[in-house]
Every structure is written in structure tokens, then in C-alpha cells.
Amino acid sequence: FRPSASSTLRSSVFFSAMAWGKSGPLVRAEGLSLSYGGRTVCAGLTFTLRPGERMAVTGPNGCGKSTLLKKLCGQDVAACGTLALGAGLIVSYVPQDASFLHGGARDYARNAGVDETMFLTLLRKLGFERVQFEKDMADYSAGQKKKVLLARSLCEQAHLYLWDEPLNYIDLYSRMQIENLILECCPTMILIEHDRAFQERIATSRIELLP
Numbered sequence: 341f342r343p344s345a346s347s348t349l350r351s352s353v354f355f356s357a358m359a360w361g362k363s364g365p366l367v368r369a370e371g372l373s374l375s376y377g378g379r380t381v382c383a384g385l386t387f388t389l390r391p392g393e394r395m396a397v398t399g400p401n402g403c404g405k406s407t408l409l410k411k412l413c414g415q416d417v418a419a420c421g422t423l424a425l426g427a428g429l430i431v432s433y434v435p436q437d438a439s440f441l442h443g444g445a446r447d448y449a450r451n452a453g454v455d456e457t458m459f460l461t462l463l464r465k466l467g468f469e470r471v472q473f474e475k476d477m478a479d480y481s482a483g484q485k486k487k488v489l490l491a492r493s494l495c496e497q498a499h500l501y502l503w504d505e506p507l508n509y510i511d512l513y514s515r516m517q518i519e520n521l522i523l524e525c526c527p528t529m530i531l532i533e534h535d536r537a538f539q540e541r542i543a544t545s546r547i548e549l550l551p
Contacts, residue, residue, distance in 0.1 A: 360391040360499050366429055366528060367412065367500070372421035376407045382549045385421070389500075394522070394529040396539045399549035405532045406436055408549070409502045412530065432498035436505045436532070438485035442478040445488065454495035462491040466514050483509035490518065503531040507538060 360366055365388045373383040381404030389395055397405045411417040412425070413433040441448070449459040460473060466487045472480070477488060486509050493501060507515055515538070522529070522542055533539055539546075 360426065360528070362426060362428075364426065365390045366426045367530075368422070368424045370422040372419060372423050374404050374407050374411060375418040376404065381407050385547075385549065387547050389528065389530065391499075391528055392526050392544075394527070394531065394542055394544045396543035396546045397530060397532050397549060398539075398546055403549040405549055406504050409433065409435075409504050409530065409532065412500075413502055426499070429500060430498045431500045431502060432493045432496040434489045434493045434501075434503040434506055436508070438482070438489050441480065441485050441488060442476060444475075445473045445477060448477065448488065449492070449495075452492050452496075454492055459491055459495050462494060463487060465517070466491065467511065481509070483511065486510055487514065494521075499528060501527050501529045501531075503529065503533075505532055505534065507533055507535050 367387075367389040369388075370386050372385040374381055374385070381402065382399075385408070387395065397408060399405055407417055411419055411423065413431050445460065445463065446456055449456040452459075463472075464470070468484070468487070472484065477485065480488070486506070490503075490506055490510075493503070506518070510518075515535075519538060519541060529542075531542070533542075
């Protein structure tokens with residue numbers, strides 16, 4: 341499926357990144373260690389994220405990449421060391437796993453607090469047929485579920501976007517649209533993505549986690 345030019349994503353409509361009108365970084369970590377399931381998954385993590393930067397988190401499976409994003413979005417993750425987030429920081433999070441989705445797309449948009457029309461329009465631009473909006477999201481393909489999470493995030497106003505493997509199961513044309521939108525809008529991001537070509541084009545910095 342290749343949408344027409346009229347169905348491409350436009351920065352003036354999507355990616356509601358909010359300006360960080362304060363001095364100092366959005367995120368600062370120093371000597372940060374994270375634990376998952378009772379064991380330390382990464383240690384000695386130090387980095388700073390400033391407005392407009394897009395940091396790719398790399399490393400082998402099990403080294404704590406997803407755990408880091410969960411901690412940054414406020415989930416209960418055991419940690420020691422320093423992790424400072426800017427006061428009033430608003431975060432939009434796309435998890436790796438989308439299997440929890442169920443119910444209708446319209447209800448999901450309303451429950452997420454995003455503009456329903458914008459959300460559905462974005463899904464249409466990402467290849468959804470209108471009939472999909474009448475189906476239970478539990479029956480969506482893995483790619484469709486990931487697009488739902490991305491569309492919700494793109495419609496959210498946030499200072500920082502945390503995306504965990506956003507390109508999983510996503511078709512090539514949608515990947516290109518998302519990549520172009522990021523480059524045009526320059527949101528502040530921390531992302532995990534194994535597609536090295538995407539990483540090289542999108543990331544302004546990288547941090548490698550070691551087990």
C-alpha cells in the first residue's frame with residue numbers, strides 16, 4: 341500500500357512537541373543503576389539530554405534498554421544513583437509491546453485524551469481502512485497495533501518522546517513518513533530501534549548499555 345501525496349504526514353498537523361522554555365537539560369543521569377526482576381540490568385549510566393536532541397539507546401538484549409525508558413516515564417523501577425528530570429516535564433511513551441490493546445480505536449483515543457479526529461486521520465494516513473475503526477483492536481495485526489501506539493504519541497503534546505522499537509512490524513512507506521516527520525519537527529526523543537539506518541538518520545547522539 342502506497343498512499344497518495346495527499347495522505348502523507350504533515351508536521352503542521354501532527355507531532356505536537358512542546359517547547360522546553362526553561363534553562364538546563366530535560367534529563368540528567370549520573371551513575372544510574374537500574375534493576376529488573378531483582379537483578380541489576382545496567383549500572384554506571386551517565387548522560388544528559390537537552391532540548392532538540394534525539395538519543396538512541398543501544399546494546400544487547402537484556403541490558404536494560406526498555407527498563408530505562410520505563411523508569412523515565414515514571415514506572416516503578418528500582419534504581420540507585422542520580423536521575424533528574426526537568427520540573428513539569430511531560431513525556432509521551434510508546435512501549436515495545438502493543439498486545440494489551442483492545443476495544444475500539446475511537447474509545448482508545450478518548451481514553452488517552454487525544455483529539456479523536458486527528459488520531460483517526462493519522463491512522464488513515466498510515467494505511468488504515470475506515471472499516472478497521474469498527475473492529476476490536478485485539479484483532480489488529482502486530483503492525484496495526486504499533487501504528488495505534490505511534491499515532492497516539494504523535495497526537496500527544498509532550499516535551500519528551502520515549503519510543504521503544506517504534507518500527508517493529510511497520511511497513512516501509514510508513515517508516516519513511518515517520519522518519520521524515522521526525523527530521524522536520526525535531527522533537528526531543530530517547531528511542532530504542534534496531535534498524536541501524538533509521539538510527540543513523542534520526543539520532544543526534546547514542547548511548548550504549550552493557551550487561
